Amino acid sequence: MCTAGAATSTDGGADGGGAAAPSSTALNSAQVTIAIDSSEDLKPPKQTNWRRVLQWILAPALTAATALVFYYQSPWYGLASIYVSLLATLLVRPGWRWFYIAAVTTPRDTMALISYIRVLVFVKRQERKNVNIGDIFEANVARQPDKLAIVSESQQWTFRQVNEHANRVANVFHSHGYKKGDVVGLLMENRAEFVATWLGLSKIGVITPLINTNLRGASLQHSITVGQCTALIYGANFRSAVMDIAKDLPAHVGLYQFNDEATQDMVASEGLSQGLAQQLNGLLDTAAKDKVAAGASRADHQDKLVYIYTSGTTGLPKAAVITHARFFFIAAGIHYALRFKDEDVFYTPLPLYHTAGGVMSMGQALLFGSTVVIRKKFSASGYFADCARFQCTISQYIGEMARYILATPAAPHDRKHQVRMVFGNGLRPQIWPQFVERFGIAKVGEFYGATEGNANIMNNDSTVGAIGFISRILPQIYPISIIKADPHTGEPLRNKKGLCERCGVNEPGVFIGKIVKGNPCREFLGYVDQKASTKKVVRDVFSKGDMAFISGDLLIADERGYLFFRDRTGDTFRWKGENVSTSEVEAQLSNLAGYKDVIVYGVSIPHTEGRAGMAAIYDPTREVEVSHLAEELAKALPSYARPQFLRFLRKIDLTGTFKLRKVELQQQGFNPEVIEDELFYAQPDGTYLPLTSSIYERIQRNELRF
Numbered sequence: 123m124c125t126a127g128a129a130t131s132t133d134g135g136a137d138g139g140g141a142a143a144p145s146s147t148a149l150n151s152a153q154v155t156i157a158i159d160s161s162e163d164l165k166p167p168k169q170t171n172w173r174r175v176l177q178w179i180l181a182p183a184l185t186a187a188t189a190l191v192f193y194y195q196s197p198w199y200g201l202a203s204i205y206v207s208l209l210a211t212l213l214v215r216p217g218w219r220w221f222y223i224a225a226v227t228t229p230r231d232t233m234a235l236i237s238y239i240r241v242l243v244f245v246k247r248q249e250r251k252n253v254n255i256g257d258i259f260e261a262n263v264a265r266q267p268d269k270l271a272i273v274s275e276s277q278q279w280t281f282r283q284v285n286e287h288a289n290r291v292a293n294v295f296h297s298h299g300y301k302k303g304d305v306v307g308l309l310m311e312n313r314a315e316f317v318a319t320w321l322g323l324s325k326i327g328v329i330t331p332l333i334n335t336n337l338r339g340a341s342l343q344h345s346i347t348v349g350q351c352t353a354l355i356y357g358a359n360f361r362s363a364v365m366d367i368a369k370d371l372p373a374h375v376g377l378y379q380f381n382d383e384a385t386q387d388m389v390a391s392e393g394l395s396q397g398l399a400q401q402l403n404g405l406l407d408t409a410a411k412d413k414v415a416a417g418a419s420r421a422d423h424q425d426k427l428v429y430i431y432t433s434g435t436t437g438l439p440k441a442a443v444i445t446h447a448r449f450f451f452i453a454a455g456i457h458y459a460l461r462f463k464d465e466d467v468f469y470t471p472l473p474l475y476h477t478a479g480g481v482m483s484m485g486q487a488l489l490f491g492s493t494v495v496i497r498k499k500f501s502a503s504g505y506f507a508d509c510a511r512f513q514c515t516i517s518q519y520i521g522e523m524a525r526y527i528l529a530t531p532a533a534p535h536d537r538k539h540q541v542r543m544v545f546g547n548g549l550r551p552q553i554w555p556q557f558v559e560r561f562g563i564a565k566v567g568e569f570y571g572a573t574e575g576n577a578n579i580m581n582n583d584s585t586v587g588a589i590g591f592i593s594r595i596l597p598q599i600y601p602i603s604i605i606k607a608d609p610h611t612g613e614p615l616r617n618k619k620g621l622c623e624r625c626g627v628n629e630p631g632v633f634i635g636k637i638v639k640g641n642p643c644r645e646f647l648g649y650v651d652q653k654a655s656t657k658k659v660v661r662d663v664f665s666k667g668d669m670a671f672i673s674g675d676l677l678i679a680d681e682r683g684y685l686f687f688r689d690r691t692g693d694t695f696r697w698k699g700e701n702v703s704t705s706e707v708e709a710q711l712s713n714l715a716g717y718k719d720v721i722v723y724g725v726s727i728p729h730t731e732g733r734a735g736m737a738a739i740y741d742p743t744r745e746v747e748v749s750h751l752a753e754e755l756a757k758a759l760p761s762y763a764r765p766q767f768l769r770f771l772r773k774i775d776l777t778g779t780f781k782l783r784k785v786e787l788q789q790q791g792f793n794p795e796v797i798e799d800e801l802f803y804a805q806p807d808g809t810y811l812p813l814t815s816s817i818y819e820r821i822q823r824n825e826l827r828f
Contacts, residue, residue, distance in 0.1 A: 224595050227682050230583055231593045237458040237582070244454045245447070254421045254446045255488060256325045260285060262491040271487045272314040273495045273512060276383075279314040281491070286411035287315060291322025292418065293409040294402070298376075300353070302327025302419035305429075307351040309333045309342075309360050312474050312498045315380065317484055319355060320428055324446075325414050327421040331429035331441055332475035335360065341438060343367045349429050349441045349650060351375055355402060358382065368398050378402040423447055429650060430477055430573050440654050442574035443647040444481070452477065452578075453485025459580045460545055460567040462516065464490050469514035469541075471497035471505065471523075477573040478520050478546065502526035503533070506561060510539040519546035522719065524557050529717035537562040545569065551587030551686075552709040553717075570687065574658065576646045576671045577602050577635025579685060588684040589677075601636035601644060603670075604629075604677050604685075605663070609701060612674050612691030614660055622663045625679070630688045633677045634660065634670040646671045676703075693784075695724025695733035698762040702735060707763055711737055714754045715746050719774050721784045722765065725791050729824040737765035738787050738799075740774040748802055748810050756808045766828055767792045768802040768810055794818055804828070 248258065259281075267282040279287075300306065306323055308330050310316045320330040331349035333342070342363060346354060353376035356364050361379060368377065377399035421427070427446045431439035444452075456462070468486050472479030474496065486492040495512045497504075505527050509517050519527075523546070545567035549557065558566060570589035571578025579590025579602065592602060605622040606615040612632055614622045625631035637659065638644035646669075648655025660672045676688040688694070693704045704722040712720040719740035724733030739746060748768070755764050769792070794801050794815050801813035803821075811817075820826040 220594075223682060227591075227594055230591065231595060233582060234459070234580075234591075234593075237461075240458045241451070241454050244458070245450050248450050249423050249447065252423045254324065254423060254425070255427060255449055256288070256321060256421070259321065259488045262488070266491055269491065270493045272317060272484075273493060274313060274497060277314045279318075284314060284318045284321070287318035287406070288322035288325060289411050289414055290406045290409040291319050292325040292414045294405045295323060295328060295353075296326050296415050296418045297409075300326065300328050302421065302425070303329070304353075305329045305331060305349060305351050307331045307333050307346050307349055307354040308475075309335060309354065309356040309364070310380065311335055311357055311359060312479075312496045313382065314496075315382075316474050317480075317488075319380075321488070324421055324427055325418070327419040327425060329426045329429065332431070332480060334431055334439065334475055335473065337439070338363050339366065343370055344438045345431055345441070346371060346375065348438075353378060355380060356399075361399075365398065376400070378405075421446060428480075430475070430480070432573065440574075441650040443650060444477075444573070445647065448645075448647060449481055449485065450489065452481050453489050455578065456482050456545070456567075456569065456580070457486060457490060459569075459582055460543065460565075462486060462490070462492070464492055466492050466516045467512065467514045468492060468494045469509050469512065469517040470494065471500040471508070472518060472520055478518065482545075483518050500526075503530045506539050506541070507533070507535045509541050510535045513540055515540050515542055517541050517544050519544055519549065521548040524549045525553055525712065525717050528553055528557050528560065532560075536560060543567060547571075547589065550709045550712075552713055554586045570675075570685070572673060574646075574648060574655075575635060575673060576637060576644055577633065577673065581684075585684055587686055589687050590685045592679060592683045592685065594681070594683040601638070603634050603636075603663075604631040604679055605634055607632035607676075607691065609676055609689075609691060609694045610696075612672070614663075614672070620662060621665070622660070627681050628678050630676045630678045632691060633673040633675050633685075634663065635673075636663070637669040637671055693723070695735065697724070697732045697734055697766075700760075700762045702763050704735075707735060707737070707759065707765070710758050711739070711755070711765070714751060714758065715739055715741070718746070719771075721787055723784050723788045725767065725788065727766075727828060728822055730828060734766040734828055735763065736767040736769065736787075736792060738769040738771050738784075740771045742772045744770060744800070746770070752804075752809050761808075764804065764808070766804045767813065769797065770800040772799055792818070 263281045263285045268280050270278055271281045271284050272279045295306065300323075304327075306328050308316065308320055310319065320332065323330050331345065331351060333345050333349075337345055346367075352374060354364065354371075355378045358379055358381045364377065379399040380402045423446050425446055426443055427449050428444045429441040430444055431441055466486070468483050470479045470483040472483070474480040474484060479496075483494055487494045495508065495514055497508060500523060501508075502523075505517070505523075508514070524544075539561075541561075541563065543565040544563050547569050549566065549568055554566070557563070566581070566584045568581040568589050569578060570580075581588045581590050585591075604625045606625055606629075607613060608615065609630065614632065617623055635646075636644060637646045646655075646659065648658065658671055658674075659669055661667070661669050663670045674691050676691055676694065677685050678688055679685050687705065689703045689705045694701055695704070696702070702724070704724075707722045708720045711722065712718060721738045723736055723738075725736045727734050751768075769787075775786075790797055792801060792803070792813060794813055795818070802810040803813045803817065804810055817826065
């Protein structure tokens with residue numbers, strides 16, 4: 123990410139001003155805003171002509187001069203010149219409110235700017251030296267060979283051990299003819315060998331698609347083929363999944379099976395799946411561990427490192443390209459934005475095949491020499507117990523993970539840990555205060571972004587609910603914007619000139635990041651599938667010919683520039699003339715249902731305008747009392763935002779990053795003939811009654827109206 127309020131994977135911008143924005147706590151319990159009306163910026167008072175001249179000529183001139191100094195001189199000269207420019211702007215920019223906003227946001231923006239400069243200096247230094255990930259990791263090995271690098275329930279690997287395993291992997295595949303540019307997929311659970319394997323392949327320039335371990339059948343086959351793999355390394359625990367599709371894979375795809383301690387003896391006695399796969403363990407045992415063989419190809423700084431797949435909440439997973447340069451930028455971005463320390467001990471129970479765990483956390487070990495504690499599978503009750511056991515100082519969350527942890531019974535380890543900061547994305551504002559209070563967390567670093575995007579943002583000051591910010595003083599520093607778009611399709615709305623328009627204060631819009639080729643902060647690498655990449659690019663944004671990455675997410679920016687997530691485009695729906703945010707309703711409903719999983723979506727009712735809200739609640743043991751829930755919903759949500767239909771799920775489908783899938787639920791609607799789960803429908807008085815087949819038919823005939 124581009125640090126603090128800066129960007130690498132999603133961004134926004136507009137002038138300050140406007141009426142007093144709601145505080146971050148405005149997104150709590152019963153006060154949640156479901157439909158946000160566009161707020162009009164406060165108009166500056168009428169100016170004399172000389173002030174207009176100063177504002178529109180002098181200020182931009184100083185900004186341009188600042189940019190030149192920043193580019194041609196050192197970053198610190200650039201920082202000083204920015205303050206000079208800011209001072210001059212303050213002298214000519216009228217409006218007392220702007221002065222107030224400038225005063226309260228300058229410390230935040232300054233911190234972000236310093237972090238951003240440090241990231242750029244770090245990344246540019248590696249670029250000039252043409253350094254790859256293996257190079258900088260080996261420097262850490264030389265500096266601290268016996269320090270623990272990766273720790274889990276069953277493993278404690280030092281930096282030397284990780285490097286030796288990586289060298290063995292590199293030498294095995296080099297001896298088998300694999301070279302720079304080849305693609306070898308990796309399907310393995312969270313363990314030290316997972317990291318050491320792709321690291322070793324990178325030492326000979328081989329690209330490694332990191333495949334989601336939950337995939338089976340056609341989805342698994344798709345991930346291998348779309349990544350253009352010439353070989354696949356898989357853990358023995360996934361042998362049956364691989365063998366199910368092995369005969370459908372291209373003939374040139376070589377299979378290598380890695381056996382952990384638990385499967386080694388079993389595999390030795392049973393043989394290797396009719397000889398379709400080679401046993402990797404035996405090959406590694408005989409390979410050199412001290413260094414990579416002479417003559418092996420080497421990866422350059424800009425070369426591809428790994429492919430990381432999207433979660434696949436809609437459609438099949440897409441392989442996003444991560445280069446060595448991009449890896450440096452993501453890991454260093456969050457390191458400097460949140461001011462991590464090299465001596466920190468990180469805890470991540472997230473899958474290492476995704477960016478959050480595999481790059482943001484693991485990158486702290488590979489690039490900065492920190493220790494990272496991993497876990498094979500997330501456990502809500504074991505989260506802070508692990509942190510206490512391994513003396514972790516930084517822990518990571520994602521998606522609904524924080525809600526699961528909060529729902530666990532109180533335990534002694536809730537506060538008997540050394541965690542000073544948690545970071546991640548998806549901590550809902552409705553539970554943020556309760557989470558930090560219960561577990562004694564001093565700081566929260568909430569970030570937002572997409573693996574494939576170029577506009578990640580970061581909340582660096584623990585503002586409740588914010589996922590990042592843009593500067594209201596000098597918005598041009600951050601090439602990110604929130605543009606007006608159709609909330610259902612995500613299609614940008616254009617003016618008479620055919621260009622996009624920025625949203626005003628508290629006006630929801632789609633988040634975009636300007637694309638600048640060759641700039642590590644602004645480059646958009648996209649997917650292996652170029653057709654999929656083009657769908658994420660919008661052209662002619664603010665001027666003819668410019669381009670931006672379009673996130674597909676609806677955000678709002680308040681008066682101070684803090685950014686808040688609203689919804690995915692297409693997830694909002696319009697009911698009773700109001701736009702309803704599914705994410706806001708989900709958060710409220712989950713709290714009322716005892717922190718259970720909740721999915722909210724819009725469904726069509728015949729002869730009725732808009733879409734009615736429907737909520738699917740994961741409650742296999744049926745603990746939720748519907749009558750009580752109805753009473754609480756009436757207090758917490760306006761009538762148009764309350765679900766018209768309830769569905770109590772017996773099972774639920776989550777992605778590897780704890781995101782809920784809703785596409786199939788939307789398609790099924792509320793037909794009791796095709797749904798086995800319990801269904802309820804809303805009455806005019808706000809209560810709910812069971813939805814039977816006869817009631818459904820009455821709704822279809824428009825005899826029962828909403």
